[in-house]
Amino acid sequence: YEEKTRLADDVFAPAGTKAASHRSEGVFFAHGPTIDGSLEAGEPADLSVVDVAPTLLHSVGEPIPDGMDGEVRTELLEGDADPKVREPEPQAAAGSRGATSEDDVDEDFDDVEDRLKGLGYME
Numbered sequence: 001y002e003e004k005t006r007l008a009d010d011v012f013a014p015a016g017t018k019a020a021s022h023r024s025e026g027v028f029f030a031h032g033p034t035i036d037g038s039l040e041a042g043e044p045a046d047l048s049v050v051d052v053a054p055t056l057l058h059s060v061g062e063p064i065p066d067g068m069d070g071e072v073r074t075e076l077l078e079g080d081a082d083p084k085v086r087e088p089e090p091q092a093a094a095g096s097r098g099a100t101s102e103d104d105v106d107e108d109f110d111d112v113e114d115r116l117k118g119l120g121y122m123e
Helices: 049-059 102-118
Strands: none
Touching: none
């Protein structure tokens, strides 16, 4: 969103050619029985979009999948609420395989090679 420093004469105006940006700034709102209502605007200052999913999962009592980016931001939660005092629970991601043997890796490479040959990328 483009920041304007003055009031516009028109309520509606052409949007221009800029449709989006890739800036990392954004807006975060949180509300609910376990959210700390004493936080001021801009707190916590280092909140990242990748922290939202693990924090949300933790706040509703769900485990956090292994490998999920971000971290549980307990400072957003009410001081004595269960999610604030409960440790985040890690969980193996669905469909993840544990340690694989060298044979499994070779089989995967063979499958990829067969698909690439079928598409004409390899002979």
